[in-house]
Amino acid sequence: MxxxxxxxxxxxxxxxxxxxxxxxxxxxxxxxxxxxxxxxxxxxxxxxxxxxxxxxxxxxxxxxVAIPVLASRFEPQLARDVQPLLQELADTTGATAFVSAAQGTDCVVIMVAEPEGALLRVGYRVGSRHPLDTGAAGIAILALRPEQPGDPESVRVARRDGYSLTRGQLEHGAVGIATGVALPDTVAAGLERSVGVVAIDGLDTERAAEAVIRAARALEGLVTA
Missing domain, CATH: 1.10.10.10 (Winged helix-like DNA-binding domain superfamily/Winged helix DNA-binding domain)
Structure with a gap:
């Protein structure tokens, strides 16, 4: 070539x-x-x-300054391709599926999909914001970053296991599972992302973790293909 x-x-x-x-x-x-x-x-x-x-x-x-402009134009294309994948994750796990992004020291939900026929839904919506070190989505993003001596135990565990699991950190009774999406040069390009699910108790965490990891790898494939 x-x-x-x-x-x-x-x-x-x-x-x-x-x-x-x-x-x-x-x-x-x-x-x-x-x-x-x-x-x-x-x-x-x-x-x-x-x-x-x-x-x-x-x-x-x-x-x-042109770099974030290019990144912002990339987002709508990525969202269009990711939404079906996210819906499949929600339906497979029976939980609210999401993609979150790092914005400074916060984690912000940028995409959400609800499982078909869900009666009880978690209050996790597009625009929901919380500290990066609280909740599965933010911890999963931190786990993708280079290891630091002061990393919280939750980040070290997520880095070891390949996903983060939290209970009741953002909403009483809620269980969240997320893993980081390893896009090329994520930190430099401002494209730190995680994908995951959140539900009110009763979530099969082992099955959900497997589904979340599969979704993350599929999302990475969409970007690098």
Whole structure:
């Protein structure tokens, strides 16, 4: 397969910048790309012209404002493809299924599906917001992040088990199960997501956990296919 070298270098540069949380100098970026500094300056200038990267006051390169704009345009496409998958998860488990996103220190519900014929529903709706370290959805997102010495026990357990399980943290009697969705460069692109289910007692947690993990892998496949 043939590729355009200049475009390939530009995309690789974006990837390097995205992984550099404190920004990166042109010299360091040139070393990462294994190109002459003059070539790297032209790559950066081109990306900067399209607002894909920006320079800090000290000259370091970081992601630009066009990145979240592209991400926001990606969301409606993802929602359209994910909704049937989410409905299947709800029907399989008999519980409210959801996709949540990290927004700062909060976890926000961005998609919901209810099981067919459900009589008792949990008050977990689009726009519901709670701290990331409370509730299965947020804990699952934290478990995807690199391990930190101060990680709560709930995050360490979720990282070990592959899913988080909480009881009564957000609503009395509610049981929540969620797992993180490992999209490429999730933190840098602002695309930290989790998928899960929540129900009032009686949830078969083992069966639900398996279904949630399958849904997460299917969702990842939609993005990376």
């Amino acid at each position: 043939s590729t355009l070298q200049t475009l390939d270098r530009g995309l690789r540069a974006l990837d390097v910048v995205a992984r550099s949380s404190n920004g990166i100098t042109v010299a360091d970026l040139a070393r990462e790309l294994d190109v002459h500094r003059a070539i790297c300056y032209r790559i950066v200038a081109t990306l900067e012209a399209h607002a894909l990267v920006a320079r800090t006051e000290d000259g370091r390169i970081r992601l630009g």
